[in-house]
Amino acid sequence: xxxxxxxxxxxxxxxxxxxxxxxxxxxxxxxxxxLDGYGSLLHAGSLGxxxxxxxxxxxxxxxxxxxAEGDCVVAMxxxxxxxxxxxxxxxxxxxxxxxxxxxxxxxxPR
Numbered sequence: 001x002x003x004x005x006x007x008x009x010x011x012x013x014x015x016x017x018x019x020x021x022x023x024x025x026x027x028x029x030x031x032x033x034x035l036d037g038y039g040s041l042l043h044a045g046s047l048g049x050x051x052x053x054x055x056x057x058x059x060x061x062x063x064x065x066x067x068a069e070g071d072c073v074v075a076m077x078x079x080x081x082x083x084x085x086x087x088x089x090x091x092x093x094x095x096x097x098x099x100x101x102x103x104x105x106x107x108x109p110r
Contacts, residue, residue: 010070018096027061043093
């Protein structure tokens with residue numbers, strides 16, 4: 001397909017599944033304060049600011065759902081003790097490493 005909006009081939013399901021595992025590990029490392037462990041999940045060519053997860057001492061990520069397709073992993077959950085819902089949208093590298101992440105917060109009170 002030629003054109004302005006051509007897409008690359010989607011990664012294999014193995015790469016997507018690996019990315020889901022990396023997302024789960026990322027929250028584990030962040031909750032434990034293990035920034036070296038978190039850094040080991042990042043793609044070498046990623047921009048640091050795209051993957052700097054907000055870190056507040058004592059914050060825990062309670063993941064309620066993960067949805068993945070191709071090079072995209074979406075994690076939904078709740079931050080404790082802040083009691084704030086969030087959605088993180090991760091982009092994976094061709095190897096299943098974390099390339100970028102964008103976080104969205106709920107504006108509705110629970």
